[in-house]
Amino acid sequence: MPAMMSSTSVGLCGLANEESFRLRILAIVKQVPDSNAAIKVLPDGSGIDFTGLKLVPDPFDEFGIELAVQLREKRSDVTEIVALTLGSEKASEALRVALAMGADVGVHINDPKLESKDEVFAAYVIAEAVKKLGDGFDLILCGKYNIDLDAGAVGPALAEFLDLPHVGAVTALDIAPDGKRFTARRRIEGAEEVVECDLPALLTIEKGLVEPRYPSLPNLMKAKKKPVTVMSTAELPGLEALSAGVRFESISPPPPRPDCKFIDGEPPQMAKELVRLLQQEAKVL
Numbered sequence: 001m002p003a004m005m006s007s008t009s010v011g012l013c014g015l016a017n018e019e020s021f022r023l024r025i026l027a028i029v030k031q032v033p034d035s036n037a038a039i040k041v042l043p044d045g046s047g048i049d050f051t052g053l054k055l056v057p058d059p060f061d062e063f064g065i066e067l068a069v070q071l072r073e074k075r076s077d078v079t080e081i082v083a084l085t086l087g088s089e090k091a092s093e094a095l096r097v098a099l100a101m102g103a104d105v106g107v108h109i110n111d112p113k114l115e116s117k118d119e120v121f122a123a124y125v126i127a128e129a130v131k132k133l134g135d136g137f138d139l140i141l142c143g144k145y146n147i148d149l150d151a152g153a154v155g156p157a158l159a160e161f162l163d164l165p166h167v168g169a170v171t172a173l174d175i176a177p178d179g180k181r182f183t184a185r186r187r188i189e190g191a192e193e194v195v196e197c198d199l200p201a202l203l204t205i206e207k208g209l210v211e212p213r214y215p216s217l218p219n220l221m222k223a224k225k226k227p228v229t230v231m232s233t234a235e236l237p238g239l240e241a242l243s244a245g246v247r248f249e250s251i252s253p254p255p256p257r258p259d260c261k262f263i264d265g266e267p268p269q270m271a272k273e274l275v276r277l278l279q280q281e282a283k284v285l
Contacts, residue, residue, distance in 0.1 A: 023075065023179050024082070025141065027083050029057050030094065031094035032057075039053070060144050060207065061146070062212040064141030064143055064204075065141075066210040068103070068141055082103065084107040085109070086108070088115060096220070100215035105226060107229045108229070118151075118247075132235065138199050142155035142203075155203075167202075169186045170186055172184065175199075182199060
């Protein structure tokens with residue numbers, strides 16, 4: 001049974017010794033619309049209008065990249081950090097940010113059709129790409145969820161397809177000195193759960209474990225020289241006959257918010273009018 005604790009601790013520890021085996025890390029990164037951008041829907045409701053829309057690496061995926069880089073800074077057995085993304089040619093921009101943050105090499109599954117697929121389909125594609133890359137990964141890191149779809153399915157589904165143990169929403173991580181086992185902490189309602197698990201494994205990362213670094217201009221320039229392997233879905237077996245389990249029928253913007261009402265007068269009259277509005281117009285009392 002997992003141990004239960006009443007407080008949350010965040011941190012990294014566990015320095016590797018010279019006899020520990022290698023630790024090869026894969027970090028998944030997705031390009032998403034900037035959360036501060038104004039999202040517009042195409043007139044036919046078939047999707048988002050990406051014209052002029054600012055796109056960024058998903059903030060939760062950046063936690064995974066930063067964790068991988070910090071592990072390498074603290075340990076001597078991290079041999080390689082691979083960043084992987086999928087989507088159209090434009091998704092390579094998110095990959096370059098991951099490389100500028102400290103990933104060694106990139107993998108881009110280049111197919112614009114993947115951007116309209118559900119997260120379980122995307123996880124299957126990533127799993128087939130991981131198998132094609134070969135040599136295996138000891139630790140796979142994903143964000144807890146992506147801010148565009150908010151489904152949180154990529155990490156758990158990817159772990160299932162790769163037959164790996166999965167620990168979700170991790171807030172603290174301690175990898176043993178020999179690199180064979182780790183202890184992770186995750187918040188649950190009213191407490192904290194402590195999980196012990198063998199590597200290889202897949203973790204989804206919660207906000208607060210690490211603070212992603214801002215890539216410097218020199219590192220962004222260096223990232224352009226780092227190797228990136230480009231794959232097409234045609235190279236991955238089994239995809240030609242696979243159809244997405246979820247199909248997006250349409251997307252519509254939320255209804256416009258009603259105009260705000262300002263109440264004037266003395267406090268007793270304002271309170272009385274507020275109660276009337278809540279009862280008769282908002283109908284929440």
